[in-house]
Amino acid sequence: MSKIVFITGASKGFGKLWAEALLKRGDKVAASARNIAALADLKAAYGDNILEVALDVNKREDVFSAVNTVKDHFGRIDVLINNAGFGLFGTTEETSEQQARDQMETNFFGSLWVAQAVLPIMRAQKSGHIIQVSSFLGLTTLPLLGLYNASKFAVEGLIETIGSETSHLGIKTTLIEPNGFATDWAGASAAQTSSDITDYEPVRAAFAETGDNPAIWGKPEATVAPVLNIIDSENPPKRILFGKIAYQAMNDVYTQRLEDIQSWKEVSIAAHGH
Secondary structure (H helix, E strand, O other): OOOOOEOOOOOOOHHHHHHHHHHOOEEEEEEEOOOHHHHHHHHHHHHHHHHEOOOOOOHHHHHHHHHHHHHHOOOOOOEEEOOOOOOOEEEEOOOOOOHHHHHHHHHHHOOOHHHHHHHHHHHHHOOOEEEEEEEHHHOOOOOHHHOOOOHHHHHHHHHHHHHHHHHHHHHEEEEEEOOOOOOOOOOOOOOEEEOOOOOHHHHHHHHHHHHHHHHEEEEEEHHHHHHHHHHHHHOOEEEEEEEEHHHHHHHHHHHHHHHHHHHHHHHHOOOOOO
16 A cells, blocks of 8 residues: 655655655655755656645744645655754854754754644554654764754654654654765755864864765665665664664764763762662
Protein backbone atom coordinates (compact mmCIF):
# COMPACT_ATOMS: atom_id res chain seq x y z
CA MET A 1 0.00 0.00 0.00
CA SER A 2 1.39 3.38 -0.98
CA LYS A 3 2.15 5.89 1.74
CA ILE A 4 1.43 9.61 2.01
CA VAL A 5 4.69 11.31 2.99
CA PHE A 6 5.12 14.98 3.89
CA ILE A 7 8.71 16.19 3.48
CA THR A 8 9.93 19.64 4.52
CA GLY A 9 13.00 21.22 2.97
CA ALA A 10 12.45 19.27 -0.25
CA SER A 11 13.95 21.69 -2.76
CA LYS A 12 17.40 20.07 -2.69
CA GLY A 13 19.72 17.76 -0.78
CA PHE A 14 18.27 14.87 1.19
CA GLY A 15 14.73 16.21 0.94
CA LYS A 16 14.54 16.22 -2.83
CA LEU A 17 16.50 12.98 -3.18
CA TRP A 18 14.17 11.12 -0.83
CA ALA A 19 11.06 12.71 -2.34
CA GLU A 20 12.02 11.44 -5.78
CA ALA A 21 12.79 7.95 -4.46
CA LEU A 22 9.38 7.76 -2.79
CA LEU A 23 7.59 8.99 -5.89
CA LYS A 24 9.52 6.57 -8.09
CA ARG A 25 8.27 3.59 -6.11
CA GLY A 26 4.65 4.80 -6.13
CA ASP A 27 4.17 6.70 -2.88
CA LYS A 28 2.47 10.08 -2.80
CA VAL A 29 4.55 13.01 -1.58
CA ALA A 30 3.72 16.47 -0.26
CA ALA A 31 6.98 18.35 -0.73
CA SER A 32 7.49 21.72 0.92
CA ALA A 33 10.04 24.36 0.04
CA ARG A 34 10.39 28.10 0.31
CA ASN A 35 10.62 28.20 -3.48
CA ILE A 36 8.50 25.49 -5.11
CA ALA A 37 9.98 26.27 -8.53
CA ALA A 38 12.77 23.89 -7.44
CA LEU A 39 10.17 21.09 -7.48
CA ALA A 40 8.99 21.69 -11.06
CA ASP A 41 10.94 18.72 -12.44
CA LEU A 42 9.32 16.34 -9.94
CA LYS A 43 5.88 17.74 -10.74
CA ALA A 44 6.48 17.25 -14.46
CA ALA A 45 7.61 13.66 -13.91
CA TYR A 46 5.09 12.51 -11.30
CA GLY A 47 2.02 14.69 -11.79
CA ASP A 48 -0.73 14.28 -9.21
CA ASN A 49 1.40 12.04 -6.99
CA ILE A 50 3.26 15.11 -5.77
CA LEU A 51 1.80 18.15 -4.07
CA GLU A 52 4.16 21.13 -3.97
CA VAL A 53 3.71 23.26 -0.85
CA ALA A 54 5.27 26.71 -0.52
CA LEU A 55 6.34 26.94 3.11
CA ASP A 56 8.71 28.75 5.44
CA VAL A 57 8.77 26.52 8.53
CA ASN A 58 9.64 29.53 10.69
CA LYS A 59 6.06 30.80 10.33
CA ARG A 60 3.91 28.75 12.67
CA GLU A 61 0.52 29.75 11.24
CA ASP A 62 1.71 28.95 7.72
CA VAL A 63 2.92 25.54 8.90
CA PHE A 64 -0.49 24.61 10.29
CA SER A 65 -2.20 25.85 7.14
CA ALA A 66 0.19 23.87 4.93
CA VAL A 67 -0.30 20.66 6.91
CA ASN A 68 -4.07 21.01 6.69
CA THR A 69 -3.75 21.54 2.93
CA VAL A 70 -1.82 18.28 2.67
CA LYS A 71 -4.43 16.45 4.74
CA ASP A 72 -7.29 17.85 2.66
CA HIS A 73 -5.52 16.93 -0.59
CA PHE A 74 -4.37 13.38 0.19
CA GLY A 75 -6.76 12.46 3.01
CA ARG A 76 -4.09 11.50 5.53
CA ILE A 77 -0.40 11.83 6.41
CA ASP A 78 1.37 8.56 7.11
CA VAL A 79 4.93 9.82 7.43
CA LEU A 80 6.47 13.20 8.23
CA ILE A 81 10.10 13.72 7.26
CA ASN A 82 11.09 16.85 9.16
CA ASN A 83 14.10 17.85 7.08
CA ALA A 84 14.17 21.67 6.80
CA GLY A 85 17.25 23.22 8.37
CA PHE A 86 20.63 24.78 7.71
CA GLY A 87 24.13 24.97 9.15
CA LEU A 88 25.72 28.01 10.79
CA PHE A 89 29.52 27.95 10.73
CA GLY A 90 31.77 30.02 12.97
CA THR A 91 32.90 30.33 16.57
CA THR A 92 30.37 30.68 19.33
CA GLU A 93 31.87 33.98 20.49
CA GLU A 94 31.59 35.49 17.01
CA THR A 95 27.96 34.46 16.50
CA SER A 96 25.59 37.42 16.43
CA GLU A 97 22.29 37.44 18.29
CA GLN A 98 20.34 37.37 15.04
CA GLN A 99 22.37 34.46 13.67
CA ALA A 100 21.81 32.48 16.86
CA ARG A 101 18.07 33.16 16.81
CA ASP A 102 17.80 32.31 13.11
CA GLN A 103 19.58 29.00 13.65
CA MET A 104 17.29 27.96 16.49
CA GLU A 105 14.21 29.36 14.72
CA THR A 106 14.61 27.09 11.71
CA ASN A 107 16.30 23.99 13.07
CA PHE A 108 14.44 23.72 16.37
CA PHE A 109 11.26 25.79 16.28
CA GLY A 110 10.56 24.93 12.64
CA SER A 111 10.73 21.24 13.51
CA LEU A 112 8.49 21.83 16.53
CA TRP A 113 5.83 23.68 14.55
CA VAL A 114 5.64 20.98 11.88
CA ALA A 115 5.45 18.20 14.47
CA GLN A 116 2.71 20.05 16.38
CA ALA A 117 0.73 20.53 13.18
CA VAL A 118 0.97 16.89 12.10
CA LEU A 119 0.29 15.28 15.48
CA PRO A 120 -3.51 15.93 15.57
CA ILE A 121 -3.84 14.18 12.21
CA MET A 122 -1.76 11.20 13.31
CA ARG A 123 -3.65 10.98 16.63
CA ALA A 124 -6.96 10.82 14.76
CA GLN A 125 -5.56 8.12 12.47
CA LYS A 126 -4.06 6.25 15.43
CA SER A 127 -0.99 5.82 13.27
CA GLY A 128 1.93 7.78 11.88
CA HIS A 129 5.69 8.06 11.78
CA ILE A 130 7.65 11.23 12.49
CA ILE A 131 11.15 11.04 11.01
CA GLN A 132 13.36 13.89 12.14
CA VAL A 133 16.58 14.70 10.33
CA SER A 134 18.94 15.52 13.16
CA SER A 135 22.72 15.03 13.09
CA PHE A 136 25.38 13.08 14.94
CA LEU A 137 26.11 16.62 16.19
CA GLY A 138 22.95 16.28 18.25
CA LEU A 139 24.89 13.73 20.29
CA THR A 140 28.39 15.17 20.28
CA THR A 141 29.98 18.41 19.07
CA LEU A 142 32.44 19.87 16.63
CA PRO A 143 34.09 23.29 16.97
CA LEU A 144 32.81 26.12 14.75
CA LEU A 145 29.30 24.66 14.81
CA GLY A 146 28.24 25.69 18.30
CA LEU A 147 24.73 26.94 17.52
CA TYR A 148 24.12 24.17 15.02
CA ASN A 149 25.20 21.61 17.63
CA ALA A 150 22.87 23.23 20.16
CA SER A 151 19.92 23.22 17.76
CA LYS A 152 20.34 19.53 17.04
CA PHE A 153 20.78 18.67 20.74
CA ALA A 154 17.44 20.44 21.28
CA VAL A 155 15.78 18.58 18.41
CA GLU A 156 16.96 15.26 19.85
CA GLY A 157 15.25 15.99 23.16
CA LEU A 158 12.12 17.21 21.42
CA ILE A 159 11.56 14.18 19.22
CA GLU A 160 12.50 11.66 21.90
CA THR A 161 9.91 13.27 24.17
CA ILE A 162 7.22 13.25 21.48
CA GLY A 163 7.92 9.55 21.00
CA SER A 164 7.39 8.84 24.70
CA GLU A 165 4.15 10.84 24.70
CA THR A 166 2.57 9.28 21.61
CA SER A 167 3.72 5.68 21.30
CA HIS A 168 0.46 4.40 22.85
CA LEU A 169 -1.39 6.18 20.03
CA GLY A 170 0.38 4.22 17.30
CA ILE A 171 2.76 7.06 16.45
CA LYS A 172 6.43 6.23 15.94
CA THR A 173 9.42 8.54 15.94
CA THR A 174 12.88 8.18 14.41
CA LEU A 175 15.87 10.49 14.64
CA ILE A 176 18.22 10.23 11.66
CA GLU A 177 21.71 11.35 12.70
CA PRO A 178 23.97 11.81 9.65
CA ASN A 179 27.59 12.82 9.54
CA GLY A 180 28.52 15.26 6.77
CA PHE A 181 27.28 14.36 3.29
CA ALA A 182 28.16 15.78 -0.10
CA THR A 183 25.05 17.95 -0.36
CA ASP A 184 25.24 21.74 -0.33
CA TRP A 185 24.67 21.80 3.47
CA ALA A 186 28.21 23.11 3.96
CA GLY A 187 28.06 25.20 0.78
CA ALA A 188 25.35 27.49 -0.57
CA SER A 189 22.85 26.52 2.13
CA ALA A 190 25.18 27.41 5.00
CA ALA A 191 25.49 30.65 6.95
CA GLN A 192 28.74 32.04 8.30
CA THR A 193 29.59 34.15 11.34
CA SER A 194 32.28 36.81 11.33
CA SER A 195 35.86 35.54 11.68
CA ASP A 196 37.72 38.55 13.04
CA ILE A 197 39.17 37.15 16.27
CA THR A 198 42.64 35.89 15.42
CA ASP A 199 42.90 33.74 18.57
CA TYR A 200 40.63 31.25 16.81
CA GLU A 201 42.75 30.88 13.69
CA PRO A 202 44.28 27.52 14.75
CA VAL A 203 40.77 26.11 15.29
CA ARG A 204 39.60 27.39 11.92
CA ALA A 205 42.66 25.99 10.17
CA ALA A 206 42.25 22.54 11.71
CA PHE A 207 38.54 22.51 10.83
CA ALA A 208 39.25 23.50 7.21
CA GLU A 209 41.92 20.82 6.87
CA THR A 210 39.52 18.13 8.06
CA GLY A 211 36.80 19.35 5.72
CA ASP A 212 39.14 19.12 2.74
CA ASN A 213 39.30 15.35 3.11
CA PRO A 214 36.71 13.92 0.65
CA ALA A 215 36.55 10.63 2.54
CA ILE A 216 34.61 12.22 5.42
CA TRP A 217 31.69 13.22 3.21
CA GLY A 218 29.05 10.55 2.65
CA LYS A 219 27.35 9.96 -0.69
CA PRO A 220 23.77 11.28 -0.48
CA GLU A 221 22.38 8.66 -2.87
CA ALA A 222 23.55 5.93 -0.50
CA THR A 223 20.94 7.12 2.05
CA VAL A 224 17.94 6.32 -0.16
CA ALA A 225 17.68 2.60 0.60
CA PRO A 226 18.15 3.12 4.38
CA VAL A 227 15.42 5.78 4.46
CA LEU A 228 12.97 3.57 2.56
CA ASN A 229 13.85 0.72 4.92
CA ILE A 230 13.07 2.89 7.95
CA ILE A 231 9.76 4.05 6.46
CA ASP A 232 8.70 0.48 5.68
CA SER A 233 9.77 -1.03 9.00
CA GLU A 234 7.14 -2.21 11.46
CA ASN A 235 9.59 -1.40 14.27
CA PRO A 236 11.74 1.49 13.07
CA PRO A 237 14.69 2.62 15.17
CA LYS A 238 14.22 5.52 17.55
CA ARG A 239 17.68 6.70 16.49
CA ILE A 240 19.91 5.75 13.60
CA LEU A 241 23.33 7.04 12.59
CA PHE A 242 23.96 7.64 8.88
CA GLY A 243 27.58 7.31 7.78
CA LYS A 244 30.72 5.55 8.95
CA ILE A 245 32.16 8.78 10.41
CA ALA A 246 29.09 9.20 12.63
CA TYR A 247 29.20 5.54 13.64
CA GLN A 248 32.86 5.58 14.64
CA ALA A 249 32.62 8.96 16.37
CA MET A 250 29.65 7.94 18.49
CA ASN A 251 31.15 4.56 19.33
CA ASP A 252 34.21 6.39 20.68
CA VAL A 253 32.17 9.10 22.44
CA TYR A 254 29.88 6.70 24.27
CA THR A 255 32.71 4.40 25.27
CA GLN A 256 34.45 7.37 26.89
CA ARG A 257 31.23 8.63 28.49
CA LEU A 258 30.53 5.27 30.09
CA GLU A 259 34.07 5.15 31.42
CA ASP A 260 33.64 8.64 32.91
CA ILE A 261 30.30 7.69 34.47
CA GLN A 262 31.81 4.65 36.13
CA SER A 263 34.95 6.39 37.33
CA TRP A 264 32.83 9.06 39.09
CA LYS A 265 30.15 6.64 40.27
CA GLU A 266 30.69 7.10 44.01
CA VAL A 267 30.67 10.90 43.74
CA SER A 268 27.47 10.81 41.69
CA ILE A 269 25.69 8.58 44.23
CA ALA A 270 26.94 10.66 47.16
CA ALA A 271 25.48 13.78 45.52
CA HIS A 272 21.97 12.31 45.99
CA GLY A 273 22.27 12.83 49.73
CA HIS A 274 20.57 9.69 51.01
